[in-house]
Amino acid sequence: MYRYDEFDERFVRERVAQFRGQVERRLDGSLSEDEFKPLRLKNGLYLQLHAYMLRIAVPYGTMNSRQLRQLAHIAETYDKGYGHFTTRQNLQFNWPKLKDVPEILDLLADVEMHCIQTSGNCIRNVTSDQFAGVAKDEVEDPRPTAELLRQWSSLHPEFVWLPRKFKIAVTGAEHDRAAIKVHDIGLKLKRDDAGEIGYEVSVGGGLGRTPMIGKIIKDFLPKSELLAYLEAVMRVYNSEGRRDNKYKARVKILVHETGEDEFRAMVEEEYAKLDGPTINAPQEEVERIAAYFASPAYETLPETSATLAKAQANDPALARFVEQNGFAHKQPGYIALTIALKEIGAVPGDMSAAQMRAFADIAERYSFDEFRVTHSQNLVLPHVKQDDVPAVFAALKEAGLASANAGLITDIIACPGLDYCALATAKSIPIAQAIAKTFADEERQKKIGLLPIKISGCINACGHHHVGAIGILGLEKGGRENYQITVGGDASEHAALGERLGPGIDAADVPAAIEAIVETYLGEKQGGESFMETVRRTGPEPFKAGFTAFIESRTLETEAVG
Amino acid sequence: MAKDHRAGSKVRGDKLPAILMASHLLEGDTVFLSESGWTLDPSAARIAHDAETSAAMEAEGKAAASANIVIDPYLVPVDLTESGLPLARHFRDAMRQRGPSIHPDMGKQAEFAPLD
Amino acid sequence: MTLITEQGAVEDRFTRADTLEAALAADGPVLIPLWLVAEYAKVRPQAEFGLSVTGSTAIEDVAPHLAKVSLVAVEFAAFADGRGFSLAQKILREGYQGVLRASGPLIADEFADALACGFTEVELPETLANRQPVQQWLAAKDTMSDHYQSGYGRGPSILQKRHAARKGASA
Numbered sequence: 001m002y003r004y005d006e007f008d009e010r011f012v013r014e015r016v017a018q019f020r021g022q023v024e025r026r027l028d029g030s031l032s033e034d035e036f037k038p039l040r041l042k043n044g045l046y047l048q049l050h051a052y053m054l055r056i057a058v059p060y061g062t063m064n065s066r067q068l069r070q071l072a073h074i075a076e077t078y079d080k081g082y083g084h085f086t087t088r089q090n091l092q093f094n095w096p097k098l099k100d101v102p103e104i105l106d107l108l109a110d111v112e113m114h115c116i117q118t119s120g121n122c123i124r125n126v127t128s129d130q131f132a133g134v135a136k137d138e139v140e141d142p143r144p145t146a147e148l149l150r151q152w153s154s155l156h157p158e159f160v161w162l163p164r165k166f167k168i169a170v171t172g173a174e175h176d177r178a179a180i181k182v183h184d185i186g187l188k189l190k191r192d193d194a195g196e197i198g199y200e201v202s203v204g205g206g207l208g209r210t211p212m213i214g215k216i217i218k219d220f221l222p223k224s225e226l227l228a229y230l231e232a233v234m235r236v237y238n239s240e241g242r243r244d245n246k247y248k249a250r251v252k253i254l255v256h257e258t259g260e261d262e263f264r265a266m267v268e269e270e271y272a273k274l275d276g277p278t279i280n281a282p283q284e285e286v287e288r289i290a291a292y293f294a295s296p297a298y299e300t301l302p303e304t305s306a307t308l309a310k311a312q313a314n315d316p317a318l319a320r321f322v323e324q325n326g327f328a329h330k331q332p333g334y335i336a337l338t339i340a341l342k343e344i345g346a347v348p349g350d351m352s353a354a355q356m357r358a359f360a361d362i363a364e365r366y367s368f369d370e371f372r373v374t375h376s377q378n379l380v381l382p383h384v385k386q387d388d389v390p391a392v393f394a395a396l397k398e399a400g401l402a403s404a405n406a407g408l409i410t411d412i413i414a415c416p417g418l419d420y421c422a423l424a425t426a427k428s429i430p431i432a433q434a435i436a437k438t439f440a441d442e443e444r445q446k447k448i449g450l451l452p453i454k455i456s457g458c459i460n461a462c463g464h465h466h467v468g469a470i471g472i473l474g475l476e477k478g479g480r481e482n483y484q485i486t487v488g489g490d491a492s493e494h495a496a497l498g499e500r501l502g503p504g505i506d507a508a509d510v511p512a513a514i515e516a517i518v519e520t521y522l523g524e525k526q527g528g529e530s531f532m533e534t535v536r537r538t539g540p541e542p543f544k545a546g547f548t549a550f551i552e553s554r555t556l557e558t559e560a561v562g
Numbered sequence: 563m564a565k566d567h568r569a570g571s572k573v574r575g576d577k578l579p580a581i582l583m584a585s586h587l588l589e590g591d592t593v594f595l596s597e598s599g600w601t602l603d604p605s606a607a608r609i610a611h612d613a614e615t616s617a618a619m620e621a622e623g624k625a626a627a628s629a630n631i632v633i634d635p636y637l638v639p640v641d642l643t644e645s646g647l648p649l650a651r652h653f654r655d656a657m658r659q660r661g662p663s664i665h666p667d668m669g670k671q672a673e674f675a676p677l678d
Numbered sequence: 679m680t681l682i683t684e685q686g687a688v689e690d691r692f693t694r695a696d697t698l699e700a701a702l703a704a705d706g707p708v709l710i711p712l713w714l715v716a717e718y719a720k721v722r723p724q725a726e727f728g729l730s731v732t733g734s735t736a737i738e739d740v741a742p743h744l745a746k747v748s749l750v751a752v753e754f755a756a757f758a759d760g761r762g763f764s765l766a767q768k769i770l771r772e773g774y775q776g777v778l779r780a781s782g783p784l785i786a787d788e789f790a791d792a793l794a795c796g797f798t799e800v801e802l803p804e805t806l807a808n809r810q811p812v813q814q815w816l817a818a819k820d821t822m823s824d825h826y827q828s829g830y831g832r833g834p835s836i837l838q839k840r841h842a843a844r845k846g847a848s849a
Contacts, residue, residue: 005840007824007836007839007840008836010823010824011822011824011826011836014821014822014823015822017821018787018821018822021817021818021821022787025810025814029809030786030809030810030814031785031787031809031810032809035757035785035787038758039787121758151826151836151837152826152827154826155791155822155825155826156826156827157763157790157791157794157795157825157827157830157831158760158763158764158767158791158794158795158827158830159760159763160760160791161757161758161759161760161763161788161791162760227828235764235767235768238760238761238763238764239734239761239764239765243759243761273771275829278828278829279827279828279829280828281828281837282837282838282841284841284844285837285840285841288840288844
């Protein structure tokens with residue numbers, strides 16, 4: 001993975017000193033709260049319901065054991081002994097004190113980490129495919145691009161006061177695991193007819209109040225022109241994006257209101273005026289960054305491991321874990337393993353300091369000292385020797401990290417919701433916990449198969465509910481929490497927004513409503529179809545009918561009891 | 563936190579009795595205006611029963627915000643328990659009085675005597 | 679109003695005028711809005727003057743005047759409104775080499791960005807200058823010694839410095 005050089009090191013250190021100064025100037029009144037707020041947000045510091053929250057950048061979701069051990073140390077020293085992985089591949093601490101934040105930032109800088117631009121109206125932490133460098137269907141590893149963008153976007157003088165937040169995702173694979181179509185800019189590495197590598201550029205995707213799928217504004221951008229082209233996009237957005245209404249300030253609204261073709265023409269006009277060579281990264285610099293992402297020193301091994309096969313035959317739990325959480329590795333004899341932070345009844349994405357340390361040991365010993373954070377609030381051990389899987393599984397079990405439910409109905413994404421968040425209108429995590437408990441039975445989960453449920457506790461959609469196969473949105477209605485349910489959302493290359501099934505329901509009714517939706521699926525399913533395949537074939541109608549029937553039965557029940 | 567997300571203002575009907583809630587600037591904790599200064603303890607919150615008192619409390623909150631002690635003070639309509647303790651009427655304010663529902667071991671509910 | 683350059687606080691040579699009468703009555707060079715330029719230049723074709731534009735002004739409307747003015751003041755509606763930074767870049771791209779002023783309730787923490795985008799001075803309302811005196815501005819501009827982006831500021835970017843270091847090492 002990437003390592004800081006003297007410039008990166010000094011940059012991060014000076015950024016810490018800058019923030020320390022900003023805190024002092026807030027306390028002595030030089031900065032008002034209105035002025036300080038965006039400054040602290042650009043350093044990942046929010047004020048939530050009970051305390052501040054610090055969001056730490058995990059650039060494109062890649063970390064090593066030393067970094068995770070430092071996070072464990074911070075969690076125990078300055079927080080309440082745990083951290084929370086988010087849908088942006090970042091990590092949040094929920095209880096830091098403002099006075100401690102500069103020290104926390106120092107500790108992060110010690111392990112080449114920071115909180116730069118994890119919030120605020122600027123270019124946010126760049127996200128990517130959690131299987132980057134591992135997947136067989138990859139044209140090129142997206143991480144060097146993501147790292148270049150991390151550097152280029154860090155304290156960009158022109159683009160730190162944008163109309164609204166701006167999220168960039170990069171994928172190098174055919175199968176989109178980075179949800180690029182629901183990002184402000186989505187980059188897909190591809191080859192042109194001549195075999196040259198470049199990017200397909202989408203702009204204007206996003207969730208939130210007005211969910212939209214990104215539009216392709218450039219079919220093929222030569223790799224060397226990336227920064228200049230993005231600068232053109234950003235300048236058009238910074239100049240023309242709406243600033244009169246924060247709900248209409250994202251670039252998706254500009255693209256929508258301007259029209260895709262007109263927006264493309266504006267970008268091209270700006271791009272034509274730019275002096276590309278003075279903006280683009282020197283080729284040697286691109287190569288220097290890429291060299292950090294060379295494959296680790298794999299052993300030459302047979303495609304499959306006899307040791308693992310034998311162990312799986314003797315241990316059904318191990319077999320289930322490998323089947324459900326294993327991901328095919330491009331290197332023979334290796335496997336990538338998803339660690340689902342989704343034990344039944346646990347808080348999705350939470351990890352205790354003890355688990356962090358145990359997991360750091362596992363990653364160091366068995367995965368070339370590297371792991372990934374996924375946007376599903378899970379972790380990945382990207383390079384495990386198949387021979388080592390039984391030992392890894394045993395160590396994960398010991399740490400309470402061996403849930404064999406990756407991608408299943410209990411592997412739920414949930415934003416922090418009203419339990420922590422100042423913006424939330426309803427609870428989110430308790431809904432996830434209740435659904436997971438309802439479907440706790442392993443055989444039942446297996447029968448239902450892949451079914452990503454995504455829950456947001458407000459319209460801002462941090463839980464990505466629009467692109468959940470089943471999406472749940474918590475709102476406030478008449479002084480109560482109320483939940484709307486959608487089906488058919490998809491964040492992959494088949495990006496689609498879910499359709500609402502009917503009126504909102506009470507929290508207590510959500511698990512049973514999900515059961516009704518699952519029953520509809522099992523009834524409609526043909527052959528080996530997954531939930532999403534069935535929804536794509538049937539459309540939402542049967543699900544709406546099933547949901548309506550559920551609501552009617554609930555009303556009758558309530559009347560009978562009442 | 564953004565003013566447009568304050569929950570207390572969404573409560574319909576009578577805004578009294580009320581308490582004054584804010585966040586402590588340096589610590590970040592939720593704090594309540596008490597009879598003398600700010601308190602972390604939700605049971606120690608001063609309760610306004612009339613408009614005059616609530617206006618005075620609001621003014622005190624504004625002054626503390628100007629003095630860089632607290633952030634975003636606002637009046638929270640409450641109901642009183644049998645023992646006279648203030649329970650926020652809106653579920654969001656109630657969450658701030660107690661702490662996260664998913665972690666009974668954290669926040670006010672873990673640090674202070676329960677309100678109800 | 680307080681005017682701050684990289685060197686510190688300086689006197690403002692320009693007088694703001696919103697009407698032709700005021701502009702003609704002023705001693706020394708005036709700073710006038712875009713819509714007043716044609717009228718003013720007709721009466722005082724040889725006079726030195728500055729042009730005031732909002733951050734949302736299109737470069738096409740600004741460009742024709744750039745050769746005639748010695749100051750362009752970009753008005754920031756709010757410190758968090760970054761349009762002026764992009765307009766500054768577009769103005770420089772037109773070849774403008776005069777004084778480029780960021781005017782409005784900017785905060786010291788933006789000084790480095792303003793300079794990197796091509797502004798040469800910042801004009802602050804007095805209330806803000808009282809809260810964030812000149813010393814804070816001068817300190818803020820130097821907190822970060824490097825930047826990653828090529829094409830901004832005077833010095834080379836980190837990417838360019840690395841490149842140069844490697845060339846030096848291999849030469």
